[in-house]
Every structure is written in structure tokens, then in C-alpha cells.
Amino acid sequence: xxxxxxxxxxxxxxxxxxxxxxxDLVRRNSHKxxxxxxxxxxxxxxxxxxxxxxxxxxxxxxxxxxxDALKEQLAGTGIEVAAGExxxxxxxxxxxxxxxxxxxxxxxxRPTMAAVRRGATVALANKECLVCAGDLLMExxxxxxxxxxxxxxxxxxxxxxxxxxxxxxxxxxxxxxxGGPFRGRxxxxxxxxxxxxAIAHPNWDMGAKISVDSATMMNKGLEIIEAYHLFPxxxxxxxxxxxxxxxxxxxxxxxxxxxxxxLGSPDMRTPIAYSLAWPERMEAPVKRLSLxxxxxxxxxxxxxxxxxxxxxxxxxxxxxxxxxxxxxxANEVAVAAFLSEKLRxxxxxxxxxxxxxxxxxxxxxxxxxxxxxxKVAREAAQNQLALRAx
Ligand code: NAD
Ligand code: MG
Numbered sequence: 001x002x003x004x005x006x007x008x009x010x011x012x013x014x015x016x017x018x019x020x021x022x023x024d025l026v027r028r029n030s031h032k033x034x035x036x037x038x039x040x041x042x043x044x045x046x047x048x049x050x051x052x053x054x055x056x057x058x059x060x061x062x063x064x065x066x067x068d069a070l071k072e073q074l075a076g077t078g079i080e081v082a083a084g085e086x087x088x089x090x091x092x093x094x095x096x097x098x099x100x101x102x103x104x105x106x107x108x109x110r111p112t113m114a115a116v117r118r119g120a121t122v123a124l125a126n127k128e129c130l131v132c133a134g135d136l137l138m139e140x141x142x143x144x145x146x147x148x149x150x151x152x153x154x155x156x157x158x159x160x161x162x163x164x165x166x167x168x169x170x171x172x173x174x175x176x177x178x179g180g181p182f183r184g185r186x187x188x189x190x191x192x193x194x195x196x197x198a199i200a201h202p203n204w205d206m207g208a209k210i211s212v213d214s215a216t217m218m219n220k221g222l223e224i225i226e227a228y229h230l231f232p233x234x235x236x237x238x239x240x241x242x243x244x245x246x247x248x249x250x251x252x253x254x255x256x257x258x259x260x261x262x263l264g265s266p267d268m269r270t271p272i273a274y275s276l277a278w279p280e281r282m283e284a285p286v287k288r289l290s291l292x293x294x295x296x297x298x299x300x301x302x303x304x305x306x307x308x309x310x311x312x313x314x315x316x317x318x319x320x321x322x323x324x325x326x327x328x329x330a331n332e333v334a335v336a337a338f339l340s341e342k343l344r345x346x347x348x349x350x351x352x353x354x355x356x357x358x359x360x361x362x363x364x365x366x367x368x369x370x371x372x373x374x375k376v377a378r379e380a381a382q383n384q385l386a387l388r389a390x
Contacts, residue, residue, distance in 0.1 A: 006031075007276075008033075008036050008096040009036060009097070009098045009100065010037035010091055010098070010100070012091060012100065012101050012103050012108065012115075013101070013103040013104065013125075014039060014102075015046045017206050017207045018151065019100065019102045021268050021269050022100045022123075023050060024269065025269055025276060027053075027054075028283075033276075035054035035057075036057050037091035037092070037094050038050055038051050038054065039059070039060040039061070040060075040062065041061070042061070042062065044061060044066050044069045047061060047070065048073035048074050051074060052074070055079075057079065058082065058090070059081050060082045060091045061083045062083070062085070062087075063083070064084040066083065067081065067084075085111075088103075089114045095118075096120065098276060099122050099123070100151070100275075104128070105126075105128050105332050106128050106329065108128065109126075109128070109132060113133075116140045116146040116148070117146075118144070119145045119146050121149065122147065122148050123275035123276065124148055124149065124151055124152075127152055127223065127226045128332075130225065130226045130230070131225045131226065132324060132329070134225065134229035136364065137229070150271075150275075151268075151272055152226060153266070153270075155223070155226060155250070156262070156270075156274055157249035157262035157271075158227065158230075158231060158262075159230070160262045161251070161261065162231055167232040167233070169254045169255045169256075170252055173227055173237060173238050173252055174251040174252075174253065174259075175223055175238065176241055176242075176246070176250050176251070177219075177240055177302065178202060178214065178243065178245075179217075179242040179244055179302075180214040180216075181198065181201060182197075182215055182306070184303075187305055187306045190345055191345075193215075193345045195208075195338060195339050198211065198212050198216075199212060201214055203244075203266040204246065209332070209335055209336075209339075212339065213335065215345070216335075216349065217302065217309050218310070218312075218335075218352075220302075221310045221311075221312065221313020221314060221327075222313060222328070222331075224238050224310075224317060225316070225317050225324050241299050241301070241302075242300045242301065247263050247264070247265070247289065247291075248261050248263050248297060249261070249262050249264060249271075250262065265287040267286040267287065269284045269286050270286050308349035308353075309348065312353055319356075319361055320363065321361040321362055321363035322359070322360065322373045323361045325374055325377065326356050326377040328374075329374045330378075330381040330384075333381035334347070334351040334384075342390060343388060343389075344388070347388045350388070351384045352381075354384050359377050
């Protein structure tokens with residue numbers, strides 16, 4: 001009988017919602033994993049507590065100003081420390097079978113790419129990476145023989161039911177969307193919503209940025225782009241349906257009319273456990289699904305007038321080139337401004353669409369090209385904010 005070897009794992013974005021859920025599973029299965037690197041942006045105390053608990057080899061803080069504080073917290077523990085983007089890349093490059101890429105936003109792109117380039121198994125939560133550099137990232141995955149396992153619940157569901165060797169028989173991929181906290185609301189009624197209302201997601205407990213993206217439905221738009229890069233399908237084959245219970249996590253339709261879906265309670269520890277244990281399965285302490293308790297699963301169309309961000313993301317995917325990267329950068333700027341009460345909720349799509357109209361969408365040829373595009377788009381979006389200041 002063979003004994004499963006211990007898997008070495010690094011968690012980028014360890015202090016966030018996905019990072020903490022990952023470490024919760026590692027804690028419950030400590031005999032199966034050895035933690036290598038842990039990273040965070042600014043929460044020094046949380047990061048050092050995790051690094052000590054999991055006896056990590058390396059702890060990295062994104063914000064360089066916090067390096068001294070991190071050194072102080074970890075003095076005498078033998079845990080190595082580093083900071084800034086160089087440190088984040090080092091964390092991803094350390095030898096580990098699995099890298100959980102759970103940094104939020106384009107900031108996760110270089111570290112994720114570093115893990116891909118050493119052929120690691122990358123559990124990808126950081127969807128913004130694929131949105132801003134999908135072609136480049138997928139090419140590097142191929143060249144370096146890396147394995148990309150989608151952690152996003154919809155894409156993880158699709159991954160579980162998509163028969164890659166029969167891709168020609170796939171007719172549609174149907175992404176489900178909860179509809180977020182403002183499902184059913186009119187455009188007019190969204191004018192005065194606050195950040196607190198926007199981040200109160202009905203089904204999922206997530207970081208602030210993705211929660212706002214769910215409220216605007218930009219999240220589903222980013223996920224259309226993510227699905228396009230992850231699976232061998234055409235843009236026109238990706239559809240979205242609103243499913244408020246978040247039980248059916250997404251579906252694949254085949255040419256014989258069969259529709260395969262993955263179901264489960266809305267708890268990220270299921271797709272995370274799938275990614276950590278792949279190609280095996282492991283126990284996850286999630287509420288077991290009781291369909292009789294839930295009673296009814298419902299589905300409805302998206303209201304594209306109230307939730308313009310979804311249409312904008314689809315347009316950016318159609319336009320191709322740099323458009324998705326520009327969309328992502330403008331959205332990151334707009335969401336941050338909304339969260340700090342400098343922009344109205346309903347102005348998020350207008351900042352994104354005006355930024356897209358102003359920037360050149362010539363396709364990026366390299367990673368540094370992507371960052372140039374990202375920078376220009378952020379500046380253009382900042383100017384758009386100034387025009388709409390509250
Ligand atoms: P979060 O805000 O809770 O955590 C983000 C993590 O990234 C934190 O550890 C933070 O310290 C780190 N970080 C933030 N900015 C950084 C920077 N500039 N440099 C380095 N590190 C930085 O976010 P989350 O909800 O855990 O989401 C993480 C990613 O996973 C996002 O891309 C999100 O879209 C995706 N995702 C999340 C969920 C979910 O349920 N939370 C579901 C699907 C996909
Ligand atoms: Mg999702």
C-alpha cells in the first residue's frame with residue numbers, strides 16, 4: 001500500500017477569505033501538507049501568527065514599509081522574511097507542489113506567473129490574472145507544463161464536468177450567478193446604495209473587492225473572460241443564468257442535450273479542497289447539500305440594464321487585445337473609490353466604459369506590456385473619477 005506523500009503548499013494571499021479557507025483545510029489535514037510560503041499585503045500580525053502556527057519556511061509582506069514589523073514579529077522563529085513584489089515572486093518560486101494564487105487583483109499576476117513558470121500546480125482563485133493576461137498566462141502554462149486548477153466555484157464546477165477530450169461535443173457552458181445583494185433592483189434604486197449594503201452578499205462570504213464585483217455583476221463578466229481562457233470553447237458558447245440559491249455552481253451542455261452540473265452548498269472550501277487534493281478528493285467540513293431542505297432551485301435572466309458591468313465585460317472580451325486588461329484596471333480603480341465613498345455605485349460601469357473608450361486596445365505582447373496597459377488605464381480611470389467625485 002502506498003502512503004500519500006506530503007504535499008508542499010504555498011498560499012499567496014494567506015490572510016484573505018480564500019487564503020484563510022485554504023489554511024483551514026490545511027489545518028484539518030496537517031498530516032498531508034507542509035506549508036512553504038505565506039504572503040499578505042499589510043496585515044503583519046495576522047501573517048506572522050499564521051506563519052508561526054503553520055511553521056512556514058517564508059513569510060512575505062507585500063507592503064515594503066511593513067518589513068521591519070514582520071522581522072520583529074518573527075524574530076527567533078527561524079522563519080525567513082521578505083517584502084514587496086520581489087518577495088511575493090520569491091514566495092511563488094519556492095519549491096512547492098501546489099501554489100494557491102489568492103491575491104486579489106492584477107497585483108497577483110507576476111507571482112502567479114512565477115509559479116506557472118516553474119511548472120507548479122497552481123490553484124487559481126485570482127481571476128483578474130486571466131482577465132488581464134489570459135493569452136500570455138495560458139501560453140506559459142503550456143510551455144512550462146504547469147497545471148492550472150480553477151478555484152472559482154463556477155469554473156471549478158465546469159472543470160469537474162467538462163470532458164476535454166470531447167470538447168467538440170460541448171455546445172454551451174452556462175455560468176450561474178447568484179445575482180448578488182441587489183438582484184431584482186432597478187437601476188434607479190441603485191443610485192444611493194452604500195458600500196456596506198454592496199458587500200453584504202446573500203450566499204458567499206468573500207473579500208470586499210469581489211463582493212462589490214458580485215453586486216455590480218462585474219464578477220460574472222470577469223468570469224466569462226476567465227472561462228474563455230480556461231476551457232476550449234468559443235466566446236459565443238458562454239452563457240450566464242441567475243440562480244439565487246448558489247447551489248448549481250455551473251453547467252456544461254453537450255450535443256446530445258445532456259447538461260452536466262456540479263452542485264453543493266455555497267462554501268469555497270469545496271472547490272479549494274478539490275484543488276488541494278487533485279487528482280484525489282479530500283474531506284471538506286462543508287454543510288452537506290439537502291435538496292429537500294432547500295425545496296426549490298430557481299433560475300432567471302440577468303437584468304443587463306441594471307447591471308451594465310456584465311455587458312461591458314462581454315464587450316471587452318469580444319473586442320479582445322488589451323480591452324479586458326483595461327476593463328479590469330478601471331474596475332479595480334472604480335471599486336476602490338466606491339469602497340472609500342468617493343464614487344457612487346451606479347458610476348462604476350460608467351468609469352469602466354469611458355476608460356475603455358479612451359485607451360488603446362492593442363494586444364499586449366509581454367507581461368511588462370500588460371503592466372504598461374494597466375498603468376495607463378488606471379490613470380485614465382482616476383481622471384474619470386475626478387469627473388464624478390461625490
Ligand atoms: P481578500 O481581499 O479577502 O484577500 C486578498 C488577499 O490578497 C489578502 O491576503 C491580501 O493581503 C492580499 N493582497 C491584496 N492586495 C495585495 C497586493 N497589492 N499585493 C499582494 N497581496 C495583496 O480577497 P478574496 O476574497 O480572498 O479573493 C482573492 C481572489 O480570489 C480574488 O481574485 C477573487 O476574485 C478570487 N475569488 C474569491 C472568492 C471568495 O469566495 N472570496 C471566490 C472566487 C474567487
Ligand atoms: Mg465565482
